Amino acid sequence: MSNRLVQGPALLILTALADAPRHGYGILQEVAALSEGRVRLRTGTLYGALDRLQGQGLIQVEREEVVDGRARRFYSLSPSGRAALAEEIGHLRTVVTEAHRRLGNGPVDGLGGWEASPA
Amino acid sequence: MSNRLVQGPALLILTALADAPRHGYGILQEVAALSEGRVRLRTGTLYGALDRLQGQGLIQVEREEVVDGRARRFYSLSPSGRAALAEEIGHLRTVVTEAHRRLGNGPVDGLGGWEASPA
DNA sequence: CAGAATATATCGTCCGACGACATATGCCGT
DNA sequence: ACGGCATATGTCGTCGGACGATATATTCTG
Numbered sequence: 673m674s675n676r677l678v679q680g681p682a683l684l685i686l687t688a689l690a691d692a693p694r695h696g697y698g699i700l701q702e703v704a705a706l707s708e709g710r711v712r713l714r715t716g717t718l719y720g721a722l723d724r725l726q727g728q729g730l731i732q733v734e735r736e737e738v739v740d741g742r743a744r745r746f747y748s749l750s751p752s753g754r755a756a757l758a759e760e761i762g763h764l765r766t767v768v769t770e771a772h773r774r775l776g777n778g779p780v781d782g783l784g785g786w787e788a789s790p791a
Numbered sequence: 792m793s794n795r796l797v798q799g800p801a802l803l804i805l806t807a808l809a810d811a812p813r814h815g816y817g818i819l820q821e822v823a824a825l826s827e828g829r830v831r832l833r834t835g836t837l838y839g840a841l842d843r844l845q846g847q848g849l850i851q852v853e854r855e856e857v858v859d860g861r862a863r864r865f866y867s868l869s870p871s872g873r874a875a876l877a878e879e880i881g882h883l884r885t886v887v888t889e890a891h892r893r894l895g896n897g898p899v900d901g902l903g904g905w906e907a908s909p910a
Numbered sequence: 911c912a913g914a915a916t917a918t919a920t921c922g923t924c925c926g927a928c929g930a931c932a933t934a935t936g937c938c939g940t
Numbered sequence: 941a942c943g944g945c946a947t948a949t950g951t952c953g954t955c956g957g958a959c960g961a962t963a964t965a966t967t968c969t970g
Contacts, residue, residue, distance in 0.1 A: 690893035697917050761890045771880045774809035816948050
């Protein structure tokens with residue numbers, strides 16, 4: 673019973689890879705973009721997570737390009753990585769929906785007081 | 792630049808407290824319910840997180856009841872805890888939406904190949 | 911020529927999640 | 941009456957993951 677799903681950096685990384693294979697630095701930028709600048713992965717986090725995700729079989733090395741001595745290692749989602757992402761996203765959707773509902777118009781057990789106008 | 796937002800257990804706990812104050816054991820049950828049984832918080836995780844969240848000012852002890860020698864410590868969301876939850880939920884919504892879009896009908900950069908039928 | 915951007919990689923630290931264990935009471939079935 | 945389960949809170953040790961710092965190499969821009 674391991675509770676631990678794909679969260680935090682790993683979730684962002686898998687999402688970044690969901691539409692196209694990307695290399696490390698590209699993932700860094702994509703994660704920043706899809707989190708609207710809120711999350712800036714450190715390279716330590718990124719390459720560590722990449723190794724881990726690869727070890728778990730959730731991603732794989734698609735190909736390696738060498739452009740002017742600069743290597744580009746492209747990663748892609750594996751079928752099980754796609755499945756894991758889909759499952760986690762499904763889970764998060766229910767939580768997000770529920771939290772949003774409770775946040776938006778919380779009756780707070782009959783209380784009338786509310787710290788913000790209910791829009 | 793701390794990247795670290797409210798995720799994992801903390802997210803579930805705050806969500807569980809979003810509609811009404813609850814005590815530890817009640818949070819355990821609520822988290823299990825709103826995650827549809829997928830997440831069973833250990834007491835070690837729960838009370839550790841509770842202390843941490845309280846230290847961060849995101850939650851507070853609402854009141855303490857003693858029923859038949861059994862103590863019940865009720866926690867409630869603080870305004871900043873509510874704000875933190877709202878912010879994280881907003882963030883997650885964009886990520887979840889984007890991930891879902893990429894998962895559901897990913898054009899994959901012009902590729903026709905797709906490991907599952909596009910529904 | 912200096913500095914930023916591109917690109918990957920390693921290392922040490924620290925915190926949080928987890929599992930296991932401990933304690934205490936009330937309730938239910940046998 | 942007793943055992944087991946639910947209720948209820950708490951501690952401790954461990955381990956993995958996130959983070960910050962640092963290193964290296966090349967290309968582009970000022």
